[in-house]
Amino acid sequence: MNPIKADSKTKSAQSERTADFENNLIHPDVDSGLPEQKRTAGKASAFDKWLMRTMLQKLGNPEIEVVLWDDSVITTSTSSPPIRVYIHQRSTLNKLLIDPSLYFGEGYSQGTIEVEGSLVSLNEAINRSMPSVNAKHFYRDGIRGCLRWLSRNTIDAARNNVHHHYDIGNDFYQLWLDQQLAYTCAYFSDPEMSLEAAQIAKMDHVCRKVGLKPGDTVVEAGCGWGALALHMAKNYGVRVKAFNVSHEQIIYARERANAERLSDRVEFVEDDWRNITGSFDSFVSVGMLEHVGLKNYEELGNVISRCQKPDGRGLIHSIGCNSPRVLDSWTTKRIFPGAHVPSLSEMMRIFEPQKFSILDVENLRLHYALTLEHWLQRYEQNIDEVRGMFDEKFIRTWRLYLSASIASFRTGSLQLFQVVFTNGRNNEVPWTRDKLYQSD
């Protein structure tokens, strides 16, 4: 397993941290709870084994070992100990052939697939082997049309999609996010800093990039539980109007604004970004673009153009990728319905029709891997409390989601872009970026 690598100064500390993290996650699957009678009885046939070998070959022979229901082993691993994937049912094996991404996820959630070793490392091993084969025809193209349909993201569809993920209980998210419930990539100016500190550093990084001044007005599209909006108002003396279609998040954010006596400066609006009106110094959106849908990017550009003053700077912070792709089918089915992670050329569909000037793009991919490590660690630490809220299938689904996400950011399957932009004619822009890196 390749640990995350950074510049030499921080590398060793980080490698240690990553190793600790991995060790804590070995054998999370000691007991998946699958009753013995649900396992396929009898021997795996030569044909079963041939199918399994063929699939591993199509995946580029990842460093894993597969154990079938009769304990027969098919391996493409050279590691010791290997990462072991147990497939307990013949029907699971058959489904994997149709759509490995979807049915690996489904099988893992249901416990008909179990993993011995780190779930993160397993996903990394597969991600790393994948690009060496033409994975396109194997499982991606077939679902592309379906995903396009899913990602229409009308206002109603967007609301349902957001509800699916974000309205499952604030108390659940409180178990594993930071204290302020920032559910987006943090900024670890020092990799050793706490998640809490890194989320604050991220908010400050965003505020500096758009150059907030006291008295400015900000509109935030997709405000989550309100952490950034409240941080801006409290620390930068600005007024914020923050939009979100998640009912539970808005209720929480309003309560926090009241408790912190900020409700005169921060307005939380339960509405879609398409309905933003008014004129603001800055448009800011952190972690919403993933839910907008590619077809709506040009409309998003129109909205920004309409609501951001000509001398204002805006920022969009989004998960992205290195070249256009669709998210895997399990993630779009079970985790983020309607989600799309854009490449930079796709993101430009927001900005280029309006002739916005792109001032700055920063890629924080490895910061998201580290953020997710913190989340997964807290998730596992509080697993008993999660178990009190949800069933085993939910627990395994979320474990896989967090683990696979770490792997995706580590292996470069996913990126995190922060894009700063302004009106194409605005000369009121910072002369250099040095002020982003000056301590207060």
Next chain:
Amino acid sequence: MNPIKADSKTKSAQSERTADFENNLIHPDVDSGLPEQKRTAGKASAFDKWLMRTMLQKLGNPEIEVVLWDDSVITTSTSSPPIRVYIHQRSTLNKLLIDPSLYFGEGYSQGTIEVEGSLVSLNEAINRSMPSVNAKHFYRDGIRGCLRWLSRNTIDAARNNVHHHYDIGNDFYQLWLDQQLAYTCAYFSDPEMSLEAAQIAKMDHVCRKVGLKPGDTVVEAGCGWGALALHMAKNYGVRVKAFNVSHEQIIYARERANAERLSDRVEFVEDDWRNITGSFDSFVSVGMLEHVGLKNYEELGNVISRCQKPDGRGLIHSIGCNSPRVLDSWTTKRIFPGAHVPSLSEMMRIFEPQKFSILDVENLRLHYALTLEHWLQRYEQNIDEVRGMFDEKFIRTWRLYLSASIASFRTGSLQLFQVVFTNGRNNEVPWTRDKLYQSD
């Protein structure tokens, strides 16, 4: 006229500088040398004036005043004194209707058009008024096909295009570039620094962005007179192989390498970027992409992928624009044949097919405006020496080119992008960008 604006700390000093600069350029056209007998005799007709008014309207009523050959005035200016454009021939007026960009340039070069006031301000006034009308059908679309043809940029065409601009005499460029002959946007970490210092700061900025370490190998595509390659070898302990198809530039660069005893560490190759072979830690290209041609971007990505090691970082520094466009027809005819200035989505055609990870994009548009101000100022200061080398038409062509370029960068018609990228799986990337802003 809007001076360049930066953050408050540097704004006032810069405004003063810009005002001085403008004052120095007022009335460069006291004597264009057009013989009186070449002026159209007789009165301008009502139809001539109607044509002129219509054209100004199509240009969005820029803040200018036009004086025809019989001293009749058509004005859309509210400024005092106005910027005056003298059109001395009816045939010039008629040609302007066909293609204002091309024939303004041609007329100005030949002296059948003269300008009273700042040529920079004139171009700014037109740039600022243009987007308020649909300029597309007026003069752009008609030449698009033609430009596409011109921008095929085969190896032979590229060589001819480069020869056209860069092989007109190193002694000419020495009159107005910095001492090291860096003919690309400088980086003014302080707007008050000298051009010489800003070019060195740019080279250091590039070297820091790609993270050069002693012993690294670098390939440079389009090395100009060799300033960056030599700077890297001298100050960062790396070995550089630098490519360029300009014969005069390569000869000059080799002489400098010999004189500075760097020829064992810097190899200057007179060849096209398509013929780069070998394996290097970094691929660097500063100010060449403009000559590559959009159709060749994917091939450029292939070349980079082939020659840059998986853990290396690369940088492309290029003039760009906010949305896809073609350069104006005069520039592509007289100044940079075959040139194309890409939008960021177009630049992604280099990176996305190879799944390069974009780490950092910085826009240095206003730095290029300032760089060009320095160049134009030196050009005018040394105009007598230029006059000893070239005829009046050349002098006026280059004055217009430099002035119009300043206006384009000031008004946002042009951008300057520095894009840092690496292999999509490389985790050996800087953790943050703070080291770019630490003093040595």
